[in-house]
Amino acid sequence: MAVADNSFSMSTMFNASPYPKGISGYIPPPGFAPRASATPLHAAQFNLMTDGEGVSYFKDMISKSDKTVLQRMASLLTSDSDYFMAIVTNKYGSRRVQKLLGKSADADALFCAAILRRFLHITTDKYATYVTIRAMVVFDKDMKKAMYEHILYHALDLACNQHGCIALNDIITDADDPYYRDQILDLIAKNARCLSNDASGNFVVQHVLTLYDLRITHNIAVNLFGHCVELSSKKYGSYIVEKLLEAEESMVVVVAELLECDGDRLMRLARNEFGNFVVVKALRFTKAMSKIDLFWGLVQKLMPFIHLLRRSHGSNIASILDSFKLRC
Numbered sequence: 001m002a003v004a005d006n007s008f009s010m011s012t013m014f015n016a017s018p019y020p021k022g023i024s025g026y027i028p029p030p031g032f033a034p035r036a037s038a039t040p041l042h043a044a045q046f047n048l049m050t051d052g053e054g055v056s057y058f059k060d061m062i063s064k065s066d067k068t069v070l071q072r073m074a075s076l077l078t079s080d081s082d083y084f085m086a087i088v089t090n091k092y093g094s095r096r097v098q099k100l101l102g103k104s105a106d107a108d109a110l111f112c113a114a115i116l117r118r119f120l121h122i123t124t125d126k127y128a129t130y131v132t133i134r135a136m137v138v139f140d141k142d143m144k145k146a147m148y149e150h151i152l153y154h155a156l157d158l159a160c161n162q163h164g165c166i167a168l169n170d171i172i173t174d175a176d177d178p179y180y181r182d183q184i185l186d187l188i189a190k191n192a193r194c195l196s197n198d199a200s201g202n203f204v205v206q207h208v209l210t211l212y213d214l215r216i217t218h219n220i221a222v223n224l225f226g227h228c229v230e231l232s233s234k235k236y237g238s239y240i241v242e243k244l245l246e247a248e249e250s251m252v253v254v255v256a257e258l259l260e261c262d263g264d265r266l267m268r269l270a271r272n273e274f275g276n277f278v279v280v281k282a283l284r285f286t287k288a289m290s291k292i293d294l295f296w297g298l299v300q301k302l303m304p305f306i307h308l309l310r311r312s313h314g315s316n317i318a319s320i321l322d323s324f325k326l327r328c
Contacts, residue, residue, distance in 0.1 A: 042083060045076055049097070050090040058096055074100065074107035078114035085128070087117055094127035097270055101131070102138030112143040119150045120157060124164040133170045148180040155187050156195075162220040165200040169207040185211075185298065189219035202236040210241040221250035228257045229269055238274040245281045248289055255282055255294045259301065267305040271312035279317055299324060 010169075046283035048054060065073070078084050079098070087093035101111060113133060115122055122128040136147055151158070151171060158164030169183075188195065188208050195201030209217055221244050224231065228244070231237030244250040258266060258279070269275035279302070286295035302309070302321060309318040 002212055003095045023247050041076060044078075045073070046083070046087060046114070049077070049087050049129045050093040052092055055092075058099075062099060062103075066272050069108070070100060070104045071106045071110070074110040075106070081114065081117050084114045085121065088122060088128040088131050089125045091127050094130055097131050098134040099316060101134050105140065108135075108139055108143060109268045112146065113138060114152055116139070116146060119147075120154050120164075123158055124161040126163050129163045129167040133167050134173050145179065145180075148177060151181055152180065152187070155184055156191060156201075159188070159191075159195055159201045159204040161260055162200050165203050172204075172208065172211075178274050180235055185213065185216045186219070189223060191218050192220045192223040195235055196224065196231055196240050197225075197234075199236075202240060206236075206243060209240065212247065214247060214249055215246065218249040218253075220244065221253040225253050228254050229261050229265060229275075231253055232269055232278040233272045235274050238278050241278050242281050245278070245285050248291075251282075251285055251289065252291070252294070255291070255298065258282060259294070259297045263301055263304065266301055267308060267314075270302060270305070270309055270314040270317050273313045276313045276317060279314070280320070 025272070028202065048058060062070075077087060077100075088097050097111070101108060102175065112135065115132060119132075123132040132147075136144060136151075151168070153165075155168065158168040172181070172184060175184070185208060188204060192205055198205050205220065224240075224244070228241050230236050232241045241254060254309050258269075261269075266279075272281045283295065283298055286292075286298065299321060302317065306318050309315065309321070
């Protein structure tokens with residue numbers, strides 16, 4: 001909060017807070033284990049940032065603070081990496097740090113350095129990850145460049161983490177630097193096979209495919225060629241293959257693999273609880289895109305197994321095949 005001499009007065013904040021006597025630096029609030037160098041200000045600010053009941057007070061304080069005050073708050077928040085981590089990994093702490101980002105270039109520089117020091121830990125944490133996401137929206141070009149370098153270096157680790165994959169997807173969506181965007185997408189495409197088989201990584205591949213970047217979509221299809229049948233029999237893997245079938249360039253690659261596998265394997269896929277959706281989509285999209293040779297190739301390969309398809313998850317495929325038997 002700004003005072004007459006425009007200096008940062010934590011004591012003023014304490015007097016105005018619900019805790020008028022402040023908080024002892026020797027009895028820290030839960031969740032904060034300060035180092036010997038920690039001061040009562042560290043403990044007080046920790047409480048300000050993480051107290052679930054202090055939302056309105058924090059909002060009011062920030063609205064009345066100038067850039068000098070914000071910079072000094074940022075300086076204290078980022079003065080120790082463990083201290084900063086304790087705040088941003090807290091539900092309320094993460095939200096309040098996000099509120100501080102983008103308000104002052106000097107404060108942002110301090111926050112950027114703090115994030116980069118613990119980048120992977122922050123970006124894979126349930127709450128702290130949103131600090132990274134927000135930073136990539138509001139930081140200036142130079143700070144974003146430093147962040148992008150870390151994102152690119154840790155991209156696969158982020159993709160394979162349940163919280164990191166959320167951050168990576170958001171960063172890819174909002175990426176405003178063509179060079180780094182392409183670098184990240186190329187990395188995802190190159191590692192599509194391992195990511196597609198990962199519980200979190202497959203969500204990143206799915207997300208990249210929703211961007212409808214034809215070059216990247218084709219590259220993902222090429223890197224998954226030979227593994228599409230296997231992926232199609234898995235819940236999340238089938239989503240990826242279905243997405244590939246929506247673009248002509250990648251659809252041709254997927255259907256080529258379906259036609260190359262032996263009839264029994266294709267039949268088992270068509271009867272699979274997840275694979276049947278892939279086969280149905282392959283039939284519908286090859287027909288819709290006028291890839292008649294591919295369409296009839298699938299029909300002819302599946303027709304000998306129509307009786308088995310009727311008594312399984314492949315009954316919808318049998319119905320499609322029946323409609324063509326009636327026409328013949």
